[in-house]
Each structure stands twice: as structure tokens, then as C-alpha cells.
Amino acid sequence: MYPLIEPELLTLLLHDELVRVLDVRFNLSDTQQGRYLYQQAHIPGAVYVDLEQDLSNHAMIGRAGRHPLPDPARFLEKIQAWGIQQASKIIIYDAGNHAMAARAWWLLRWMGLTNVAVLHGGMKVWRADNYPLDAGRPVFKRSTIKLQPGHMPVANIETIFNGLGSAKFKLIDARSEERFYGKSEPIDSRSGHIPGAICHPFTRNMDKQGRFLSAQQLEKLFIPLLDGREEKIFYCGSGITACHNILAMEYAGLGTGTLYPGSWSEWVIDPKRPVQGYNQTVTDTH
Secondary structure, eight states, rough: OOSSSSSHHHHHHHTTTTEEEEOOOOBBTTTHHHHHHHHHOTTTTTEEEEEETSSOOGTTTTSSSOOOOOOHHHHHHHHTTTTTOTTTTEEEEEEEHHHHHHHHHHHHHHHHOOOOOEETTTTHHHHHHHHOOOOOOOOOOOOOOOSSSSSSOOOOHHHHHHTSSSSSSEEEEOOOOHHHHHSSEEEEEESBBBBEEEEEOGGGGBTTSSBBBBOOOOOOOOHGGGSSSEEEEEEEESHHHHHHHHHHHHTTTSSEEEEEHHHHHHHHHTSSSSSSSSOOOOOOOO
């Protein structure tokens, strides 16, 4: 399935028994907002999926970054509860900037599902075009699907640390330039970026209306970032918006990038790990 699906096509699929729609709206500043909005109105047939309860390992939050990857066995139980089968067509949407949707898209692909797409424009476009809404809560028969993680490439913190200064990979940071250069850090304990990384804020992937740029435009943006090094590793604050860059790269036809799930929030837990940024020097701990 193409990584993006247009709203007009989704309307034609809503009555397809194989379609599963996931509402992943979530506000990092108000963690109950997404669930509240879902209860008020959502795309017909959608189930609510919570970033921290469903798409992260809640027990590990703070020890492996702010949004560690979910435990595979528990995540599989969630997938089964959503009635997802191997033949299911899974459509994911968020409020409109595609960040939460990209995280869910990546995780389902990581578990081995391939028929997964993000609703282009999310709820913002769906509402603006007056497509149908519902307030009911669908109940699906639990599936018996069997899945294993590992179908999307992942880099751990040891790989990143041991490869600093080498040409083994290129690190691409999805955060804003202000956070990347350490001029502002509203969330994490230290500011700056992992030494050697370059900055490509995920917001650059979208136009002024909040929709993805065309595949051709994204290709022109990403090709200069992919300078021939064998592996491209994407990270951000906590492994969310990095998935946006991976989705954009795949939409542009440039293959699949590697995710560093712990990202900056895991990197800065240990003060011995070097950082680089505004008026900061890198400490060599090798």
C-alpha cells in the first residue's frame, strides 16, 4: 500500500470489512486531549490509539527516552484487539501534521504489516472537506494474527555511540533548528544535538496547508542529505517526528531509513555522552 492515502479514497473504503482506521491524535502538552477529541467525533469505524499507552512502552518511559518502543508481545495484543488481520488495510490519522500517524505507521511496519497508510492531511483536511464523522466506539472480534518485530531497521544507543566520528552512518535530526543548535530546549535535560548529526526539521516535509510536499519535491530535499553513506539514521526528541522523515523519504521513493528510537531524550540521560550545539564543545568519551 502507498504510504499516503487521500481522504476521498478513504471515504470509498469505509464500508470495506478489511479496513481498520486508527485515530492516533495526541497532544504532548495535554495527554488526554486526543482521547477527548476522539470521544467527541472521529472518522467512522476508527478506534482510538494512545501514543503513551499503546505506541510506547509505558513502563520504560524515562529509562530509555520519553517514548520507548512498545513491548512487542503487548503491542501484538493491542493489534489483535483492534481486529487487525494479515489482509487488513490499515489507515492511520492524527490531527493533521502526520507526526503521530507516522509513528503508528512505522510501528505497524516494524511488526511486519505492509498494508498501512497515513491519511494525507489527517483530521484537519477530513473536517475541512466535510467528510462524515461519528461518535460511536466500534468493537471488533479479536484477531489471531501472529507478528514479530524487526521488519524496519533500528539503531540502538551503542551503535550510535560507537560509530561517532566514523563514516558508518549519517545522523539526521528531525527537531527544530532552535533545539538542534541548543538555543532552546523546552523538554529535555540538555540542549544541542548528537555530534556529527545534521538537521532536517520534519516540518520541512510539508506545505503551508500541512500536507506533504510532492514526492518529487521531497526527493530534491532528501537527496542532498543522503550523501552516499551506507546507513541513514533518523532521530528526534523521542522517536516520534523522526518517523515523519522516514515516511517522507519512503514516499519520495528513496528507500527506508533507520530509526534511533531512544533519540535525544535517551542520549542525554547519561551526562558522559557528548553533545554539540550553540557555544558547546564536544567531549570525546571514547
